[in-house]
Amino acid sequence: MKFARLGPIGSEIPVLIANNDTYDLRSITEDINGAFFDAGGIEKARTALETEALAPLPDSGNLRIGSPIARPSAVYCIGMNYAAHAAESGSAPPEVPILFLKAPNTVVGPNDEVTIPRTSVKTDWEVELGIVIGQRALYLDSPTQSRNHIAGFVTANDLSERDFQLTVSGGQWSKGKSAPGFNPTGPWLVTPEEVDYNNLRLQSWVNGEPRQDSTSADMIFSVDFLIWHLSQYLELEPGDLVLTGTPQGVALSGKFPYLTAGDVVEIEIEGLGHQTQSFVSA
Known part of the structure; x- marks a missing residue:
């Protein structure tokens, strides 16, 4: 559904x-x-x-399309979860999941206009498979239990300001992840039985030019493993959003320019829908 x-x-x-x-x-x-x-x-x-x-x-x-979930109590994000993206970022693949947070008020509609933050020179795109929690999860016994705690899946754009994230962050990423509108989500929440969530195609485009093209099968840590792993350290609540990492093909790689006012980003995940965001200056 x-x-x-x-x-x-x-x-x-x-x-x-x-x-x-x-x-x-x-x-x-x-x-x-x-x-x-x-x-x-x-x-x-x-x-x-x-x-x-x-x-x-x-x-x-x-009617305008809003985020398919109202503001969650938390947005948990997994970094470097695709080996090729870790490589383009200059990092080795992680041995354990890297966790950071986005502010819940970043969650907006999939086609809402996005404002580039004041002083930003490195605003970047990241198509990501998002997991919406359906039942409380704490200390799950194994990854096989994870699906019972998943309400569904969403397309998400984990927008990032790389200078805020890496240069003036103090070693924590969330400063570069939490500007207003930095988490376009949707258009739909799709229940687990509708999609093969371990093998979904993820794509992004900037001004009509291809950027990212991969599948969730390339994730280092799978959906079921991530929910189990997070539950060992925190309590996932119904309505929470978990972003599972982005494939290679972002501006951080040095292969593409960062976003500026007037740019249009499109992202799509197979079976979960398409987004389009226009970017404007602050």
Whole structure:
């Protein structure tokens, strides 16, 4: 199943996309958030669809597409999770997952305009497979339990300011990851049974020119391993977002220029949808 949130910023309507139609979910939930997942919202939506208890949302095609999840309590990110990207960054592949955080208020709609931060000269793109947590996860016994705690998957752009991240960071990356709008997410949340999440194609383009092209099969640490691993150190809550790393082909490689006002970035993950962001100056 595919879930989305449509409408103006701050007034998004939760919807279910199925059978070539878009159904209004406000009869069963106020929003697609941690409380929705924690209360078994996905199964409630499935039952409501099967019993024809949901009404189509009029004029849905003309509404802005918001992030398919409301602001999460946390955004956890895995760095250097593709060997080729680690190499282009000048690093060896990690032996254990590298964890950093993005501010939850970076999560915005997939096609929302993005402002390049004031003083930025190194704003970069990163297509990433995002995991949305559906059930609390703490001290899982093995990676095989991870899927039970996953609500679904999203396309995400882990936008980064490399100078903030690496030069004036004090050794921590989050300063370069948390500018407003630096996490376009969506257009959909797709439930696990709909996709082969261990082998999804990830692509990005800048001004129509190809940049990244890889698959999630190339990740050093798999989706199931990451959720298990994180649960040994922190409690993942329903609605939390986990970004799983980006493939090679970013500006940090030195092969491409960094983003400037007027640039257009597109990213896409197989089965999870396409994004387009226009960049403007602060």
